Amino acid sequence: MTSTDTTTSTSTTVPADIAQWLAGRVASYLDTDAATIDLDLPLAEYGLDSVYALSLCGDIEDTLGLVVEPTLAWDYPTVNAMAEFLQAEIA
Amino acid sequence: MTRLEERFGDPYNADNPFGHRTILDADERSTVAEGAEAVLDEFGLNAEFVPEALGGRLVEVDELVRRLRPVFRRDASLGLGYGVTSLMAGLNVWLGGSDVQRKWLADLLLGGGKASVGYHELDRGNDLTNNEFAATRTEDGLVLDGRKEVINNAARADAAVLFARTGGKGGGRDHSLLLVDLHQLDGGTFRRLPRYRTLGLRGVGLSGFEFTGCAVPDSALVGDLGQGSDIALRSFQVSRCVMAGTGLGILDAGLFGVLRFALERRLYGQTVAELPHARATLAGAYADLLTADALVTTATRALHVLPATASAYAAATKLLVPTLLEEAMNALSVVLGARFYLREGDYAGFGKHMRDLPPLGIGHAGGISCQLTLLPQLSRLLRALGDPAPAAVFTAGAALPELDLSRLRLFAPSGDPLLAELAAHGTHPGIAAALAKLTADVAALPARDTGVAASPAALDLTDRYAALLAAASVTGYARHNAVPDGWAELALSRLAERLTPSAALPATHPAAEGALFADLLDRATTGSGFCLDRDPVHRTLAQ
């Protein structure tokens, strides 16, 4: 359901800790600090609207060079779950 | 609490015989709530339309507007249908009638009778000068021929004031006003026309009169022959202000309804009222309601204090206030969502109010006739600003000189005292710039562009003038009275945006908006109305 194809982009550098990077993105959408994001709490608990969460796929595409389904955040609703999935895709 | 507010009770109480439920049911049957007119009879609402000198309670016009508010908060059809048109008819007689006529009509109204006012004919609309209804002079009186259409209460009125053609020269002396006792007319030459079905204001009985060689005595003439336009245009100045003021009650009620919904309805894990957009819409509608009230209050008080310029103020008020109110109701309807579309349920009253507001604006001089009243006066009004208006125009409760209708003029003298107030005490740079721009544009306006064939650009000047008068009213009112925190700031900023479109994003006023929303909430929970006078009201938020 989720990943379609993987392209490695030359212009992007993959962050070492994908979970931390994702937490940073989520925090920026929520206009708060990355430190306040619990990596195992569903994003919805932070009030991240499910439709809004779709936007994360754009960040992922830009930064990780990975084309993912917009619904990624629905299928992997926590930062850690998403990071784990992405790690596997990159590997 | 006023007696009417008390008697009509909480509209949200399902057991209230004058609650939304009953009013809406009556509306479905094209009538008004049973017993509601009896309440107005018992209160003697007609006395509000009759000057004190003639035994009534009409002293100050701004007070009259406030006294009508509880009625229009419930049901515009009740207010209009019961008889604001009796006032319109009466004004002509108070101004131009003989002592006998004045006493006769005053007694008729004080006794609970109704008067219609027949200016219009469907085919002629606002073009009163080309009306066809005619009164022809004969040896022993006048003979009436023609129709008056879309006339409130024509089916049941006891008396009527009629605008009739009495000359054919072309010009302002071709028409006269007549006061007729409808019960004295010959049934063979006079009939009342069937009721019009209406899509809004459904409870109002609009019909008409038809005259075919109907004789009336000379004594029916109000004033002299040929004085009709003169008298009518001066009494319009009062009635236009009053009609604009009736709409305030509608927005007051609509705003309460939507606030009630927003506090109750939950989505995305919070109430609608917590959504910034909904909150801003509520605060904005509240600001506009107060602005509209400031303009109505200023214009009605100006009838007493500044009668010479009242023709411009009345026209500007009738032009801008219905528009402001309609736009605010529209914005609120978006917050109410699906419920504004339903004719049942707790919030059905809102949809009815919203439906009834625009025709109230059309009835008795639509926007264009107000624009055409203003346009030729602008260059004089703006030529030199003169002295600012006296404080009595703005100060709530300050004593007013007696209303003297004979001091109303058809054409304002030069120097606009309200705009002078704005020039002297205005603080908003955008408003000041708009005033300077209007002054320049009006100076450049060719006189030939100020008649019925005026260009859209010329008519636009009248809209801007009206918005600036509103800004002047807000400024003056806020200087002389205690007003809700944040209102003047938000109100002027909204008027500035209306006056001058800008590519910059609208300025945000979080503190002003927050303060205003808090005040709105406070009034809603403590039973105060949302107009400037903070009158006590009967209505409850959801539990």
Added chain:
Amino acid sequence: MRYGAFAEAERLEGVLGDPGDPASVFSTAACADLDDADGFPTDVCAVLDGFDLARLYVPAEFGGGLVDYQDAVQTMRMVSRRDVTVAVAHGKTYLGAVSAWVGASREQAEKVGALVRSGLPISWALTEQAHGSDLLAGGVTATRTGSGYRLDGEKWLINNATRGGAVCVLARTDEAGGPRGFSVFMVEKAKLDPATHSPVPKQRTHGIRGADISGISFSGATIGADDLIGREGTGLESVLKGLQLTRTLCCALSLGAGDHALGIATRFAAGRRLYGRGLTELPAARHRLATAFADHLLAEAVSVVGSRSIQALTGEMSVVAAVVKYLVPTRTEGMIASLRKLVGARSLLRDVLEDGAFGKVERDHRIVSLFDGNTLVNLNGLVNLFPILLRTADNATAPDTDGIRAAATVTEPLAPMQHKRLSLLPRKGSSFLLALPAAVAEVEALAADDDALAPLATAARALRTALDGVYAAVRELPAVPVNVPTTSFVVAQRLAACLGGAALLQLWLRTRADALAETGPSTPLWRDGVWPTLALDRLLASVGTPTPAPQAHYDTAYDVLTAQVGSGRLTSLFDHRLAEATR
């Protein structure tokens, strides 16, 4: 010019006859009587069934006659121009079925297609008493049983819920909810135990009074596993994708309502004498009509390009649909309100002017901005897309120029619809926005050779500046997902205006040569960039950068409007004869 998408519409007009003829089933008079009585337009719907209108609700690949979404829009517009109530009452079945087109297996979609073709009205049941826009708050549950599911709970304010034969229900399949916690089911009433469902009474409404706006309550209704559309947990996704189509197609309702209101006002003005002259001789009255027509052409252009985009730029529909659904209904509301001031007292009277149709169309049309995603939901949808739109603009993502050409060249046939291409996000941004600078350059190049195009070039440049302003504003906005600040909504309105403007410029650029090659009543609109200049004037005024079109353009529009209305043609960029056409 003539436009092929009107072929079906013309056939339908032939069947329906002149709406001014009180003897015809679908007359203005009959609709007004039904409206008074809150009566459902049963006979009119039967005529539409006789025409097999529902064939246009089913994509060709699933056994229907829907090849071009354009044809469906223009045909439905003919229904709506007579009575929005009927369009809503009948057209609703497309909404009921759409989840199947976007989310079901082929076999299932074909089954739903057959249901629709059989004439069965199908409802789309998303809303509940306590929950509207917040789809994930829904309380109706579908609980798995051995062989299928049991449905419990109530859906309310559902069009055709009582009269319809099937209901497409969004239900909670995971107690915990969430974006994967909902699924869509096609519930055929005939297959249910009658004891397990009951109708919730019709709600009386201010507009579309005859429509069956009611509800349905389920208690332990059992449905089969094969009634689930797609897989469990895909409900939100298929609804959001379906909404991309339905929100775009709603423009047909607005266009029809606008046609109706403009026609009434134009006829009224033509016959009215005031101050010793015709009302239309008064400059302000003419201007009001011409301005309304400009608004209508704007709505039409955005609708045509928007609905052609369904097939031409399928992956971008999340942004296009939000723009169309915000812009077209709200502009049309404003236009009708402005015309009301011209029609005056007659807008209130039931029996004086064209059976009170003006007041009715204004009331009826108000539903369009309200349902199927209201104004704020659509603007909020655009706010959600700000990051991706900004990013694609910043890194100069290439627009899909083939897609734009297909969407904006009305003489070109559209490629078949591929529902699978619908996406919840416009991954590559919005081609119309990305291509705006090139489009402006193209207009400027044309204007360099033709002075008559100077006003259009000015307007086009102003549009580009406005879009730059939007991007700058987006950069400054805080990202707050739920409690979206009010300013973001203003920026979203401006973004919508820019996208609408970009789309309509493309329509003029790609279609003008063909339009000018033919002569007809609408031709003057296409010359000298008249209509796009007027439409941009209207749009730019709404974003705070007034760029007035020349008076001569307004005069041209006024002449075309009166010629079209006077000869019984549609008020349109295109030449289309209505049933009442006189020549």
